[in-house]
Amino acid sequence: MNADEIRTAIRKSVNRITGVAADDIRDTSSYRDDLGLDSLSMLELTVDIEYAFKIKVPEERLATIKTVNDTIQLVQEFLPAQA
Structure with missing residues (x-):
């Protein structure tokens, strides 16, 4: 899975949680x-x-x-x- 696919999934999740349009969510956007x-x-x-x-992301991470x-x-x- 490449960075663009990951980015798209993250933007969709943030959009669902916040209502902020996916196109308005930048890589540098502070949560x-x-x-x-x-x-x-x-x-x-x-x-x-x-x-x-x-x-599974360790809790300390x-x-x-941000x-x-x-x-x-x-x-x-x-x-x-990836194989």
């Missing part, structure tokens, strides 16, 4: 400051990401997720290697 996600919304996003990509780009990098890190 808290730009998109208005609170801690509960961030938890919902994390569950969506883990489910969509079939990964969750605090490092932007869409952070999430893309994290998903790429935890995705199993």
Whole structure:
């Protein structure tokens, strides 16, 4: 799975949670400051990401997720290697 596919899935999830149009969600968009996600919304996003990509993100890494780009990098890190 490439970064564009991951980005699209993340944007859809953020759109569903916040109502912000997917086209308005940038890689550098701050979840808290730009998109208005609170801690509960961030938890919902994390569950969506883990489910969509079939990964488990360690709890200590969750605090490092601030932007869409952070999430893309994290998903790429935890995705199993493609054969």
